[in-house]
Amino acid sequence: MTDNHNKITLMALVMMIFTTVFGFANSTVAFYLMGYSSILFYLVAAVLFFIPFALMMAEYGAAIKSDEGSGMYQWLEVSVSPRFAFIGTFMWFASYIIWLVSTSAKVWIPFTTLFFGSDQTGNFGFAGLNATQVIGLLSCLWMILVTVVSIKGVKGIVRVTSLGGLAVMSLNAILLVISGIALALRHGEMAQPLHHFLTSPNPSYQQPLGVMSFAVFAIFAYGGLEVLGGMVDKTHNPEKTFPRGIIISAVVITLGYAIGILCWGISTNWQTVLAKSTTNMGNISYVMMRNLGDVLGQSLGISAATSNTIGLWFARYTGLGMFLAYSGAFFTLTYSPLKTLILGTPKSMWPAKMTKLNKNDMPSFAMMLQCGVVIVIILLASFASTDASAFYNILTLMANVSMTLPYLFLVYAFPKFKHNRDIVKPFEVYKSPRLTTVISWVVLLVVLGANVFTLIQPVLENGDIQSTIWMLMGPLLFGLLGIVWYQRRARK
Secondary structure (H helix, E strand, O other), rough: OOHHEEEEEEEHHHHHHHHHHHHHHHHHHHHHHHHHHHHHHHHHHHHHHHHHHHHHHHHHHHHHOOOOOOOHHHOOOOOOOHHHHHHHHHHHHHHHHHHHHHHHHHOOHHHHHHOOOOOHHHHHOOOOOHHHHHHHHHHHHHHHHHHHHHHHHOOOHHHOOHHHHHHHHHHHHHHHHHHHHHHHHOOOOOOOOOOOOOOOHHHHHHHHHHHOOOHHHHHHHHHOOHHHHHHHHOOOOOHHHHHHHHHOOOOOHHHHHHHHHHHOOOOOOHHHHHOOOOOOOOHHHHHHHHHHHHHHHHOOOOHHHHHHHHHHHHHHHHHHHHHHHHHHHHHOOHHHHHHHHHOOOHHOOOHHHHHHOOOOOOOOOHHHHHHHHHHHHHHHHHOOOOOOOHHHHHHHHHHHHHHHHHHHHHHHHHHHHHHHHOOOOOOOOOHHHHHHHHHHHHHHHHHHHHHHHHHHHHHHHOHHHHHHHHHHHHHHHHHHHHHHHHHHHOOO
C-alpha cells in the first residue's frame, strides 16, 4: 500500500510529460514558418511520431533498467549489438554538442533583448569583424565560462536559472490572456486572416518541398521523449496508466500548440510583422511578444508611444525568461549528456582520464575536451557566414536535424528488442509482431523523411549547398568519429 501511495498518478504523469516536451518557442517558430497550417503538421506528428515513439521508450525503460542516465546504450546493446549501441549513443551525445553550438550563439538574443527591448546581435560588428564573427567569439567565451563553473559544481546557479522555466511557462499564460483581451476588444478580428489556414504565408514554405521539410520542426517539438522510459516502473498500474498518460499528453500538448498558434494569429499579421529581413528563427519569439504588447496597447486605445513601451517591456520580460531558461539548460547539458556517454558505456571504451570524476563528481578533463570541440565548431560556423539572420537559421536547422537523427537508432532497434525472448518485458503495449514492425517502419520513415526533406530543400529550391553541408556536417563527422573510435578501442 505504501508503495502505491508513492507511485506516479495519471495526472502527475501527464504534467511531467507536458513540462518535459512542451516548448513555448515551438509555437512562434511554427507560426513564422507555416502560419496556421503548422497545426496540421503538429497533429500528424503527434499521431505518427509522439504516441508510438513514447510507448516504445516506455517498453525499453521497463525492460532494461539503467543507473546512468538515459539508458540508450543498454537498450541498443541488448537489442542489436555493442557496436551499434556505441555509435547510436555517440550520435545522441553529438546532438547535444550541436545544441551547445546553436544555443551558445542564440543566448545573446535574449540577453540583448532584456536590455534594449529587441534583438541587437545584428549590430555586433566590431574592430573589422562582422556581427556573426563577434557573436561567434562571444559564444566561445560563454562556453568557456559555463564549462569552468560547471566543473566546480556550482549547483546554486542551476537553481537560480530554474526560475527561467517558471518565467517561460508564464509566457504561455500571458499569450492566452492578452490574446483573449485583444480579440474581445477588436470584436473577433484576427490580425492574420483565418482563410489562409492551409497555406503558409512564408514564401520559403509554400512549395511542396519546403512544406515537407517543416516536418522536422514538428518532430522536434515533441523532443525529449527518450527520458520517459525511466518513468514506467514508478507509475501506478503502468499497463493502463502509461498508455493513457501518453495519449492524454499528446492531446494536451497538440492542443496547447494549436491554441498558441491561433493566438499568435490574433496579434500578428505575417506580412506586416514577420516579413522583415532582420526576423529569423533565433529572435522570432521576442519579435512576436513585443508585437503582442504593442497590439494590446492599440486595442485599449492607448497612444502609439505608450503601446510601443508596453511592447518593449513584453519583449524584455521574454528576454529575461528565455535567457534564464537557456542558461539553466546550458549548465545542465554541459555535463549531463557527457556523463551519460562516458559512464553509461563500457569504461574500456575510454582513456582513464575521460572517465575520472573530480571532487565535485564532474568529468573535468572530458568537459574541457568537449569545450574545445564546441569552440572549434562555433568558430568554423561563425566565420563561414556574414549574415546574422542566415547564421541563426542554419544553427536552428543544424540542431533540429542532429537532435532527431538519434531517434532512428532507437526505432530501428525496437523490433529486434521485441523479438529477443531473453529480455523480460514487464510492460508491453505492442503485443503483435506484425503491428510492431508496421509501427516501427512508419515512425522510422516519418523521422527519416522529415530530415531528408530538410536537408535537400535549400539545395533544390535556392541552390544553397552551404546550408545543407552545415546540417549534414555534424551528424556525418560525429557518426564517422564514433565508428572509428569504437573500432580502435575494440581492437585494444
